[in-house]
Amino acid sequence: MVLGRVLDEKFATLYRAGKIHGGVFLGRGQEALSVAVGMQLQPGDVYAPLIRDQAGRLAFGETVLDAARTYMGSALGPMRGRDGNVHRGRPKAGYIPMISHLGSNIAVVNGALLAKRMKGQNGVVGAACIGEGATSTGAFHESLNQAAIECLPLVLVVANNQFAYSTPASRQFACEALVDKAPGYGVTGHSVVGNDLVQCLAVLRGAIDAARNGGGPQFVEATLLRLCGHGEHDDAGYISQEHKDSPLGRDCLKIAEEQLLKAGVADSDTVRQWRNEVVLEVDDAIAKVQREPAPDPYQEDWCALASRHLQETHSHLED
Amino acid sequence: MSITYLEAIREAQARALADDPRVFIYGQDVGAFGGAFKATKNLANEYPGRVIDAPISEDAMIGMAVGAAVEGMRPIIEMQFADFSTVGFNQIVNQAATLHWRTRVSCPIVVRLPSGGTSGSGPFHSQSMEALYAQYPGLVVMTPATVEDAYSMLLEAVAIDDPVIFCEHKYLYYHLKADRLPTEALPTGKAAIARTGRDLSIVAYSAMVHEALAVAEELSGEGWEIEVVDLRSVKPLDTDTVMASVARTGRLLAVGESWPWGGVTAEVVARVASEGFNLLDAPPQRLNAKDTPIPYHPNLWTVHRPTARSIAAAARQLLRS
Ligand SMILES: Cc1ncc(C[n+]2csc(CCOP(=O)(O)OP(=O)(O)O)c2C)c(N)n1
Numbered sequence: 001m002v003l004g005r006v007l008d009e010k011f012a013t014l015y016r017a018g019k020i021h022g023g024v025f026l027g028r029g030q031e032a033l034s035v036a037v038g039m040q041l042q043p044g045d046v047y048a049p050l051i052r053d054q055a056g057r058l059a060f061g062e063t064v065l066d067a068a069r070t071y072m073g074s075a076l077g078p079m080r081g082r083d084g085n086v087h088r089g090r091p092k093a094g095y096i097p098m099i100s101h102l103g104s105n106i107a108v109v110n111g112a113l114l115a116k117r118m119k120g121q122n123g124v125v126g127a128a129c130i131g132e133g134a135t136s137t138g139a140f141h142e143s144l145n146q147a148a149i150e151c152l153p154l155v156l157v158v159a160n161n162q163f164a165y166s167t168p169a170s171r172q173f174a175c176e177a178l179v180d181k182a183p184g185y186g187v188t189g190h191s192v193v194g195n196d197l198v199q200c201l202a203v204l205r206g207a208i209d210a211a212r213n214g215g216g217p218q219f220v221e222a223t224l225l226r227l228c229g230h231g232e233h234d235d236a237g238y239i240s241q242e243h244k245d246s247p248l249g250r251d252c253l254k255i256a257e258e259q260l261l262k263a264g265v266a267d268s269d270t271v272r273q274w275r276n277e278v279v280l281e282v283d284d285a286i287a288k289v290q291r292e293p294a295p296d297p298y299q300e301d302w303c304a305l306a307s308r309h310l311q312e313t314h315s316h317l318e319d
Numbered sequence: 320m321s322i323t324y325l326e327a328i329r330e331a332q333a334r335a336l337a338d339d340p341r342v343f344i345y346g347q348d349v350g351a352f353g354g355a356f357k358a359t360k361n362l363a364n365e366y367p368g369r370v371i372d373a374p375i376s377e378d379a380m381i382g383m384a385v386g387a388a389v390e391g392m393r394p395i396i397e398m399q400f401a402d403f404s405t406v407g408f409n410q411i412v413n414q415a416a417t418l419h420w421r422t423r424v425s426c427p428i429v430v431r432l433p434s435g436g437t438s439g440s441g442p443f444h445s446q447s448m449e450a451l452y453a454q455y456p457g458l459v460v461m462t463p464a465t466v467e468d469a470y471s472m473l474l475e476a477v478a479i480d481d482p483v484i485f486c487e488h489k490y491l492y493y494h495l496k497a498d499r500l501p502t503e504a505l506p507t508g509k510a511a512i513a514r515t516g517r518d519l520s521i522v523a524y525s526a527m528v529h530e531a532l533a534v535a536e537e538l539s540g541e542g543w544e545i546e547v548v549d550l551r552s553v554k555p556l557d558t559d560t561v562m563a564s565v566a567r568t569g570r571l572l573a574v575g576e577s578w579p580w581g582g583v584t585a586e587v588v589a590r591v592a593s594e595g596f597n598l599l600d601a602p603p604q605r606l607n608a609k610d611t612p613i614p615y616h617p618n619l620w621t622v623h624r625p626t627a628r629s630i631a632a633a634a635r636q637l638l639r640s
Contacts, residue, residue, distance in 0.1 A: 021617055022439030073616040081616030084441050100443035101406060102375055136374035137406070164375060166352035172374045238352060295614075297622035304611040314579040314610060 001031040001197070002271075003278040004055030005253055007064060010282050011071050015232045020071055022084050027052035029195065029227030030159055032252035035059045036200035037127050037157055040208050046112045046126035048096040048105040051086045052159065052226070053129055060095065062088075064285040074292040081295035094126075103130060103139030106156060110143055113152040125153040125211040133164025135181070136172045144217065148186045153211040155218045156187075157204070159194060161226040162248070166238045182219040194224030195252035198259050225249050320499060325492035327466045328358050328431075330500060331473035332395060336366045339393060342477060343369040345380060346397030346431075355399050356433060356492060377403055381410035384428040385418065393427050393477055401432035401486065402446045415482040416457030425480040429473070435488040435526055435576055436624055441615035447525070447575075450582035452484040453554040459483045460554040461507065464528035466497035468551055471504030479507070488526040495529075510557035512564065516546035519638055520564040521630070522587050523574040524550040531574055533627040534634055543638055553583045561587060562595045569600035572637055576624050579607040601640045606633050 008026045015024040027034055030052045038059030041047055047060050054067065069077025070088040079088050079097070089097030094112070096105055109126040116124050134140055135158060147154040158178055162169050175181060182189025188210060192203035200222065207218040225248040229236040243249055260266045266274075303311045322330070335342045344359055350372040353360035363370040373380045377398065384394040398404045404411065411430060418426040436445040453460045459481050463469045469487060476483035505511055513528055514535050521531040528549045535545035548564050550556060565571050571591050573584035584605035591603050608624040622629075 020439075022441065022615065073618075079615070081619055082442075082612070082614045084439065084615035087441060087443070087615075100400075101403060133375045136376045138376070138378050139406075164347075165355065166348045167372050167374075171372050294618050295616050297619050300614075300619055300622070302609045302611050302623075312580070312610060314607065 001035045001055050001253060001256060002274050003058055003064070003281070004031050004035065006275065006278045007058070007067060007282050008054050010286060012232050014071070014286070020085075021073055024071070024232040025051040025086050025230070026228045026232065027054045029225055029252060030161065031055035032197040032200045032256055033157070033159055033192070033194040033222045033224065034129070036197070036204040037129060037155075040201070040204055041125065041127060044094065044121065044124050046094045046096065046109050046124070048098065048109050048126070048128040050098055050129045050131065052131070052161075056129070057095075061093070062095065064282060065289065066090075068285045068289040069292070072286075072289045072292075073294055074289050075295040076292050101139075102134035103137035103143070106130070106139065106143035106154070107146060109154060110147050110150065110152055113154060114150060117152075123212055125155055125208055127155045127157060127208070129157045129159065131164060132158055132160040132162075132169050132178060133167065133172055135178060144185050144187065144219070147217040151216045153214075153216070155204075155207050155211050155220065157220045157222065160221055160223050161194075162243065163226055163230075163236075163239060165230045165234075177221060179219065179221040185217075185219070187217040187219050188215060190218065190220045192220060192222045194222030195248065195250055195255055197252060197256040223248060224252070227251060321496045322466060322498075322500060323493055324466045324469045324487070324495040325356060325358060327470035327497070327500060328473055328487055329360055329362070331470045332359060333362060333365065335393075335395070335474060335477045336362065336369060339477070341391060341393040342395065343371065343387075343392060344395045344397065345371050345373050345384065347373050347375060347399045349373075349397050354397060356489070358397065358431070377407035378410055381407040381428075381430065382414060384430075385410060385414045385426055388426045388428050389418075389424060393429075395429045395431060395477065397431045398433065400444050401434040401448050402443050404430065404432055404448060411452065411458070411482070411484070412455045416455045418457075419481065420457055426482050427477075427480050429476045429483045429485055431485045431487060433489050434486040435490055436613055436620060437490050438617045438620060439615060440613075442612040445613040445620075447486065447577035449484070449486045449524075449553050450575075450577055453583065453586075457482065458554065459507065459552065460486065461552045462486045462488075462525040463551065464488075464491070464513075464523075464525050464549050466495050467501040467504065470500050472507060472551065475504070475507050486525060490526045491529075505551065507552050508555040508557060510551055510560040511549045512560070513547040513549040514545070516544035517568055518543045518545060519570040519572060519634055520546045520548055520561070520568045521572045521574060521634065522548045522550065522561055522564070524553055524583065525576065527574045527576050527625060530625060530627045530630055534631045537627065537631055538634060538638075543634075545634065550583070556583070556586060556590075558590050558594065561591060562598070565591055565595055566598045569598060570637055571599065571603040572630070572634055573603070573605040574625050574630055575605070575607050577608060579610050582607065601637060604633060604637050606630060
């Protein structure tokens, strides 16, 4: 959680300094939920995080270097400068790289799970993460229904952070709670307060275990608040003070720290030390990546096909 | 006063809302927020109930526009990025595009597509979709390259009784400025001669018009006079103006920002080759983006799509042939 937060903050700083091409999207306020998903997945599982899942990605096993290289456009990163920021993954490690089109990755997770079942690999789960805005897509409906029909071990985690860009949740759905949709699809629903780490860990463990043990798709609605703009270009002036002052507006990191202190797992010195350690780790990684080569367009392999011999070449006027 | 391409789009929508009670705007974050690019800034305030925030449901957004059009309304749909219109593709090409042909009931909707590449935007926020939509019968596809055209063509798009795909280029949003809004304009379907010349015709549209103009300027220093044709709309495509230009210059280079297979440039070359072969002093050429998704990193992006640099190289080669 702390590493995710610190890394996000570093990207925001680099963005403000003009050192990142394109947008920067933070998971501020969503780390407890995100990490509860990422850390409870196992090797062999499938994970399709979204834009606010830095913490979960790291917990799932992404390295700080992979994240930094993608954001900084290093040629050595997993996306080689071809794609950037949150659009990264390692498909062969079960880490599905998102495309922008919201809702599209849920069915991809379904496909991976179906294939694993066909190959006789049981006891795996796939987690797909979306925001409440993406529940308005046709893709959401089609893929949740598909998972239910096939009884796939999908855990669909919806971070209901109250806003999709500027649009309030009341303009996305008219039901009382998103979790109310679950029975209509024939899947099990769970709800959780998304800024409470202890709750998130327990509820996500329950959902992930249920899916792993043959309980079919699990739908989790986490209620929280986005504590940042949609991206770093956005001041989120549309989020009211009332929202920010509500219990949902409490920072999950603060809540987690209180929970640790109360449980006697760590004292505040330890927490401070963790933060210091990850600040160093992040600074080192960024310093390293800043010295790495950017992609060279003249060395670039302009081929979109795996079947190289089928790639067309066009116009001799191209250089 | 100075007005940008983006402001012209906002002003055209304000004017359409003011002039015609049948017009309404529907799109994600277009209401109080004023749209991801602020193309609808303050319009929700000024026209209460007529600038409506949509859920993230592109298929249903277009479908709803078609239904409203059947009821006599003139909806303008804003896609947050052109790339997301693929999610509404079915409704555009199968509902909107076929309605009039099947039923004689027209479908006057406008779908605004913030299109084209900008640095660092990557494969899913950079696409140019004009060729895809132009392929389908029943659609008008506009690709304005100037502030004046952004304004007057959007107003015309609203007035046209057919579905219009309005490809507005994000790169031009802030880069282009004009002194004032136009009071008259060429009709849709007419290309414009953006610069006259006699040695080579560069046929372009949208942001590529400006790359072509920069090339014409650069090559004028080498003694070449390059004519630049701005197609303005790619469907209908003004073959007459293109052919007249090639008749003057004898050489054709068609330039487009989207991918090389098929598309607008292929259409231009095919028409000139089949209808004006004897006008040509050299084989007609075309220049497009590379045949890969649009890369995120600026180093790759600037080489992926045509730029003044690559267009100038192609033009020199063609002038010498
Ligand atoms: C199909 C599609 N339409 C529009 C967009 C543009 N868009 C990007 S993020 C976003 C809001 C997403 O809100 P939500 O799903 O609630 O996730 P959050 O950002 O709140 O985490 C929108 C509209 C998109 N990415 N995909």
